[in-house]
Amino acid sequence: MAAKFVRERILAQASLLFYAEGIRAVSADKIIAAAGTTKVTFYRYFRSKDDLVVAYLQEQSARMRAWAAELDPDPCTGLRQFAEATGTQACTAGFRGCPFINAAAEYTDPGHPVRAVVSEHRTWLHSLVTERLQALGAADAGQLADQLLMLRDGAMVHGYVADGTAVGTALAAAGKALVLPRIPARKQAP
Known part of the structure; x- marks a missing residue:
């Protein structure tokens, strides 16, 4: 103990x-x-310190996965919650961006164990978004997930280097602009 x-x-x-x-x-x-x-x-x-960095990132990923498990099971509502949480996080005092983006910037060797953890987390995050988009019937769900995650990444960086107050609104609006044209009208939220 x-x-x-x-x-x-x-x-x-x-x-x-x-x-x-x-x-x-x-x-x-x-x-x-x-x-x-x-x-x-x-x-x-x-x-080694690298072993500690790997453990740190694994713990961050586990926390995010636990948080994601609590998202509303409705794919549209869950994606909206994801966008809102990103915006809220970017406005938090002491916000320094995404720990995985930060780690990737500091560990440039793609074969390094730290980059392996970053890659594993990013793969999980992509699958989380892709599955929800597929449930909505979105055309090209994987490609759309790529676009939404690029928006998320940009929002995280913007929240760190600039005023993060507009991140949530901008992310939600951009997400709607990308997603709504790609899902059948019967599955769109009012």
Whole structure:
């Protein structure tokens, strides 16, 4: 039990620091100090900082998957909730963008384990959107999901580098403009 607590404490501190300051900018020593542990203890749970980064991203993905499981099962309502949540998140104090986009920018080698976690998460996210679009009867659901996720990614970046207050509205409007022409009229929400 105590071992799990120590690992979680290290991971929690690393998550806060990685998101606030950037992954490469945060040293293992800074995480060790923030977690109130020793180097020996740190390396007992994480063989390297890269292993910790992988664990951080896996935890972020697990949180997002748990959140997505709570979306309304109606595909239209669920997609709207997804867009609204993106907008809300982009307006939150301390928002620094998508942790997966940030990690991909910092780890440029496509064969790196960190990029593998990013890719796995992105594949899941794409399938989440694609499945909902398919349920709506959207033509070219996979291609439409690509477009919606590009909008989402742009919104996340915009929310970080500029005023995020317009993100939710702009994302919802753009999503409607892309989606509505591609679904049968009988499946469109009023």
